[in-house]
Amino acid sequence: MAWLWRFLFGYLTIKIYGDFGELLLNKAAKNGIKIWNLSYSKGVITGNILIDNFFKLRNIRHGTRCKIKIHKRHGLRFFTNKYKNRIGFFIGLLMFCGVLYALSNFIWVINVEGNEKLTTKEIISSCKKIGIYEGVPKTKINSKYDSQRLQLTQAGIAWCSFNIEGSVLTVNLSEIAVSDKEERKTPSNIKASFDGKIKKINIASGNVVVKVGDTVSKGDLLVSGVIQNHSSTLFVYSDGVITAETTRTFSAKGNYEQKILTETDNIIKRYTLNFFNLNLPLYLGNIKQQHNYNVNIKHLTLFDNKIPIKIACEKYEILQESTVIYDKETLKEILYSDINRQVSDFNFINIIEIKNEILETEKGMLLNVTYSCEENIALQDKILLNTQN
């Protein structure tokens, strides 16, 4: 610690000239004046001394026939003196400290620990959904409440906690032990995905709140995932099939003359530097042609620790536009295949009736297909927690 003391209060490198330098050193030692790193070269003694002791040494040098000269000045005191007229330097130093203090109130790096099956990207994405991301103020993080919200948002988490160290947030978690066949499930209700009349109820878990014969509208609660026990409240994943009679109409519209986009070999790469969540594009201009876009982000590390600097590589695949003219039959086939694609998204249990309607439009045709059918209208809806804290 002596070096720190000497640096803060300043010290001098002095040169002692004269034939009786050792006499002066003896006097200094007797008077408690500390001189260190003494060396002798060509009749001159060089050593280091504290500033206060230097003045004492000057007072006791009489009678030794020695001359003392300051060779170098060291320490913070002289460093600041050197720059005392440079106000900008001190303003810069103050601003640096201020900015450093301000930035230390934010989260700049998020680390995830304890994940095996879930990817770090998935968890960081879930954190973002609940308002925890790189650049969020530390005060906005309520560890207890947010860890519960993360459990509800991201399926497969048995337990998690948030630990903040400086500007680094570490998400510690343990995953639910599930077999490969079993799906990761989050607590949820079942709501109606479409208007209909309930025909059959087949529930594996959850609390059923409707009965067969009921007419329900889209969004109505069918099965609740909140089960009140004697002493506690359980949140469960509601599972089951609710069959209802529904009527759905699918439409597809197309022109005889259509513009289609085809991929080309022209691929443009552009880089962006993300510095403390501030995006700095490393390119000029923008791409006006139609394109497919994908981005690859690389997080920079220093000594195996992530730092809040990222480099994003954006890839633009340029598309070419061309015009195609279809005849009536071909267009009809395209529209039917479009309807089939829409229908394939639904898992109809039983189709009762199908009605087709083709309308000629000014430039093409409109196809309406109405399905009367039985389908599963159970729609999973995650349970959201709400708190004042």
Add this chain to the structure above:
Amino acid sequence: MLNTQIIKGSHIEIFSNKTLILEECYGMVDYRENYIKLKLKKGFINLLGTNFLISEFDNNRIVINGNISSLEFCV
């Protein structure tokens, strides 16, 4: 344990031929580039060598670093 009642005088420690620590040093009699003469309670000690650097000299304690080639007591 040394019995200090029996062994009186200056306490000298030497680490190889590189460092010498002397307690109860009563002053420096001569100081040159390759030669240092120190006063003890009784007599003197002469050091010959090169690259001498006195890293500490106060309160009757002196620490000398360098390449010590010879050490001589003059009692």
